Amino acid sequence: MEVEKIKVAVIGCGVISDIYIQSLQDKFTITDVVACYDLNTDKMNEKAKKYHLKAMSIDDILSDSTIKMIVNLTNPAAHYDVIKSALEHGKNVFSEKMIAVNLDDGKKLCQLAKDKGLRLGVAPDTFLGGGIQTAKYIVDKGLIGTPLSTVVSLNRNFDVYADIFPHMNKKGGTLPFDTGCYYLTALASILGPTKRVSSFGRCYKPDRIGKRVDKPWFGEKSVVADKNILTATLEYQNGVLGTVHFNSESIQNEQICLDIYGTEGILKLGDPNNFNSPNLLLKQQNEPVEFPFTHGYLTNSRGLGAAEMAWSIQNNRPHRASMEMAYHVFELIHGMYISATTDSVYGMKSTFDKPTSLPTGYLDNGFWGPTEESALAF
Ligand SMILES: NC(=O)c1ccc[n+]([C@@H]2O[C@H](COP(=O)([O-])OP(=O)(O)OC[C@H]3O[C@@H](n4cnc5c(N)ncnc54)[C@H](O)[C@@H]3O)[C@@H](O)[C@H]2O)c1
Structure with missing residues (x-):
């Protein structure tokens, strides 16, 4: 065609x-x-x-x-x-x-x-990569039973990251927005929309001095404009409860956790900032198993969301990295900050239709396998 x-x-x-x-x-x-x-x-x-x-x-x-x-x-x-x-x-x-x-x-x-x-x-479009599509497959096929709860923990060393990316010092650019969005988008694509969120937050050490000699802002003072440690409790529309922990004051460059607990299994996802995050499946009385990838796009495929959108325009169907899901995750992070500053539970106003999975079995460059067209065209 x-x-x-x-x-x-x-x-x-x-x-x-x-x-x-x-x-x-x-x-x-x-x-x-x-x-x-x-x-x-x-x-x-x-x-x-x-x-x-x-x-x-x-x-x-x-x-x-x-x-x-x-x-x-x-x-x-x-x-x-x-x-x-x-x-x-x-x-x-x-x-x-x-x-x-x-x-x-x-x-x-x-x-x-x-x-x-x-x-x-x-973006993020990493949820279309083999790692998170496989996680979605595991949940959709009932391999962990009914999902009950989820845990997110993202820890970074702000002195390293914010000194390279100064937008992380600014409102709307902090860790939950800049990197937390990968975790919350992965969960959104698997669990669907959130109903409400409640948070606490604090701003630790707001005054900073640029430490990297290779940056023009070396030695300059800056002020962290928002809370850099944030914890939240989420309730998804499907009843799943979530605990979220974002800490940009950690001693390590990056340390992460993204788990979904179900009635029949526990799924430990890899880094949702990558396309090939591995999935560890834990079943009762079994050793943890690294689940084989069911989907392709395992290399850095940034642009996948744009290509999938281009296919969907030509085929007149909804695209998967939708503005509705992106806005919902954006509202959710704002909701955490609103809750943490107003001492109240934030009720989500937006919602979205969960994106369908990409077809299984697509291997990048597999000479016998289906093509980009069959993977992205529907
Ligand atoms: N760098 C990464 O690892 C990374 C990873 C994933 C996503 N992102 C996202 O990608 C986007 C860009 O990040 P980046 O790291 O490439 O930043 P960057 O600062 O290296 O590049 C951004 C570019 O945009 C240009 N620009 C700014 N305003 C503009 C305007 N109004 N019109 C035209 N050009 C303009 C700047 O001159 C700059 O060259 C951000 O949204 C970031 O969150 C970055």
């Missing part, structure tokens, strides 16, 4: 743009990256040269009717304006996380996409 490729322009030519452009050019056949833009012309020209793209102004990209999709890889603070103007110019948008910084802005973007009849897809 000959399906027309979707022409894509990438906005934001920073660190993450390489893997996106490589995936959308080489790994996936449905997308054709033709142009790029960055406020920083050196970065824009470098990527344009490296990947044989046209360096174009934002106005030229937005007025080019052959470009159907924008992949937004700017910093979170720019997401709202970039997504808004792309939608206003009739472009479908796939954006890196999070959808915006402020809750209201995220809501406005979803409404705008709906009003315009355009697609808005938002």
Whole structure:
């Protein structure tokens, strides 16, 4: 079946743009990256040269009717304006996380996409990788029985991370937003929407001094603008209860836990920031078993969500990294902060339809196996 490729322009030519452009050019056949833009012309020209793209102004990209999709890889603070103007110019948008910084802005973007009849897809797309798709398979097939509860614990050394990524010092950029979203999106894709959340939080050591000699902010003072230790209790719509622990003041670079407890088994997921996170299945009176992957995309496939959205546009079906799920996770994290500051339980206002699993059995580059088309086209 000959399906027309979707022409894509990438906005934001920073660190993450390489893997996106490589995936959308080489790994996936449905997308054709033709142009790029960055406020920083050196970065824009470098990527344009490296990947044989046209360096174009934002106005030229937005007025080019052959470009159907924008992949937004700017910093979170720019997401709202970039997504808004792309939608206003009739472009479908796939954006890196999070959808915006402020809750209201995220809501406005979803409404705008709906009003315009355009697609808005938002990362993380790692939940489409083999690791989390296998976890979803294990739960959907009843291998842990009925899920009852879940535990998330994400610990990072803020002195390392925030000194490299200073947006983690700012409101809307802290650990729960920047990295916690991978955990909560993985759970959302498996367990569905949350009903309510209750939290406590604290800001430990708000005054910081840049410690990395290789960064322009070395020696500069900064203030951590939000709570950097946060605990939460969640109730999912399906009755599952969750305990969440985000600590960016840990002594280790990264230490994680993502477990789902069921009536007939316990599932220990790997790092949801990766595509190939392994799944450990514990059954009563059995040794833990590392469950074989049921799905493909086990290498770094950032851009998978955008490619899947492109296939879904051409096939006129909903895409899986939906704005509704992304906004719900965004609201959930805001809900934690709201609960922690107002001493109240936050009732979730948004909901979403759980994305269907990708078809099983797809192996990247398996010469006998189904193709990208059969894995992503439905
Ligand atoms: N770096 C990572 O490991 C990583 C991993 C996953 C997701 N992300 C997400 O990807 C996005 C980009 O991250 P990054 O690490 O590549 O950041 P980066 O700072 O390296 O790159 C962002 C680029 O966007 C450009 N930019 C900012 N505002 C713009 C605007 N209005 N118009 C055009 N260009 C603009 C900047 O000049 C910069 O080159 C973020 O949302 C981040 O959360 C990053």
